[in-house]
Every structure is written in structure tokens, then in C-alpha cells.
Amino acid sequence: MMEPVNVAIIYYSATGTVHALARAAAEGAEKAGARVRLRRVAEPAAPEAIEAQPAWARHVxxxxDVPExxxxxxxxxxxxxxGTPARFGNPASxxxxxxxTTGPLAFQGVLTDKVYSAFTASNTAHGGQESTLLxxxxxxxxxxxxxxxxxxxDPVQFTSGNPYGTSHVAGDGPxxxxxxxxxxxxxxxxAGTAAALKAGRAAA
Incomplete structure (x- = not known):
């Protein structure tokens, strides 16, 4: 019997919107039978800048409890x-x-042939979601x-409306x-695609 696939959900979130999407993604991968690591990117901002904005401070x-x-x-x-907020149409800094920092892994080929996907949120409906994912x-x-x-x-995609990756308009609420x-x-x-690839490679 093949071992389950390993799925890492890696995200940056300032006020919690992307964090909520990341937790939902972790739930989805786990229900698909994957082993999951939910991981946040370290917050680089100065403590005084964070504390000056209540929503940011609360989310930090x-x-x-989420490991870096x-x-x-x-x-x-x-x-x-x-996962990342959309920042001027790009991932958060x-x-x-x-x-x-992953250059050494990439040069060693460690990151090759793995499965990747992305999700995002922006304050407005046309706030650079697709360009951030691209x-x-x-x-x-x-x-x-x-x-x-x-x-x-999936039927939900015809409601959520973004084939590039999950996206949310934070200005509309959580x-x-x-x-x-x-x-x-x-x-x-x-997770399903990664499992199929893993099975195919094992059989090859």
C-alpha cells in the first residue's frame, strides 16, 4: 500500500484572511488522505508597526501556534x-x-517535479488577484x-469564479x-494529483 502524499500549505497573512483560506486548504488536503503541514511565513514587520494596527496585532x-x-x-x-495577499498585483514581500532563500534547494533539483498551486486575497474585487497567482x-x-x-x-468554482486559484475579496469581510x-x-x-503522480512514478 502506498504511503499518503505530503502536502505543505505555506502562507503569509497579515490580518487573517489568507490564514483562514490556508486552514481550509489544510482541511481539504487532509480529507483527501494527505499528511499536511500548515506553515506560516515569519512576520518581518517591526512590533511597533504591528501593534499600531489592531487587526494585524490580533492576527499575529x-x-x-502555527509553526514558521x-x-x-x-x-x-x-x-x-x-497563499499570499495580493500586493499591487504581486505576492507579499x-x-x-x-x-x-530557496535557491540552494532549487539548484539541487529538490523542488523539481513536485505539485504546486496558489491562493490569494485582495481588498477589492479587481485588486490583482489573478496577476498575483500568475x-x-x-x-x-x-x-x-x-x-x-x-x-x-467543481461546481463551487462557478460561484467562486477564479480558475487560477482560490481568491477572496477581503473588503467584503472574512x-x-x-x-x-x-x-x-x-x-x-x-493532493489527488500528487497521489496519482506518486503512484505512477512508483509503478514506472
Missing amino acids: RDAA VVHDDLVWADAMLF ALRAFIE ALGNTFYHWGGVIVPPGYT PGDVSLEAARHQARRV
Whole structure:
């Protein structure tokens, strides 16, 4: 019997929106039979800047139990989902800074042939969600990854409306049932694809 696949959910969240999507993705991957590591990117901002914004400070305290991501999480994973706020149509600088430390892993080929996907949130409906997800895809291309988007592969996608990856408009409030179920579906699809690849490689 084949071992379950390892799925890492790696994210940066300032006020908790992406954190909520990440937790839903973890639920989806677990229900698909995967072993899951939920990991947050370290908060780089100065404490005084965080404490000046109540929502930011509250989320930092609320997420303190989530381990910070390290390179071993990427080595361990068969598949990874990366989550980030949309910042001017790009991933948040905190996530980019972590990604830029992975050069040694990439050069060794450790990140090649793994499954990758991404999710995001922005303050407004047209706040750069798709370009943020596509920008993360550029990294996955460099790693030689297998990119698995949600597409329109589940009825929830026709409601959530983003085939590139789960996205949420934070200005409308916290993620609701549609966004959370979209994240679960995306993670299930990622885990299922990773399992199929793992089985195929074992049989080859």
C-alpha cells in the first residue's frame, strides 16, 4: 500500500484572511488522505508597526501556534500550496523573501517535479488577484514544478469564479462558505494529483 502524499500549505497573512483560506486548504488536503503541514511565513514587520494596527496585532497573536516555514517543509512535501495577499498585483514581500532563500534547494533539483498551486486575497474585487497567482506561477516554472490550478473542476468554482486559484475579496469581510470550500476543493485536487503522480512514478 502506498504511503499518503505530503502536502505543505505555506502562507503569509497579515490580518487573517489568507490564514483562514490556508486552514481550509489544510482541511481539504487532509480529507483527501494527505499528511499536511500548515506553515506560516515569519512576520518581518517591526512590533511597533504591528501593534499600531489592531487587526494585524490580533492576527499575529491568533496565529502564534502555527509553526514558521523552514526549508525542510519544502523538502518533505510532495505538493505545496502557497497563499499570499495580493500586493499591487504581486505576492507579499514576506513570502517573496522566503522564496528567495530557496535557491540552494532549487539548484539541487529538490523542488523539481513536485505539485504546486496558489491562493490569494485582495481588498477589492479587481485588486490583482489573478496577476498575483500568475506571478507565483513564475517561481513554480523555475522550479520545474507541476502546476495544478482548480480550474472549473467543481461546481463551487462557478460561484467562486477564479480558475487560477482560490481568491477572496477581503473588503467584503472574512472568507465565507464559498471561498473556504473553494480552498478545500483546490487542496483536494492538488493532493489527488500528487497521489496519482506518486503512484505512477512508483509503478514506472
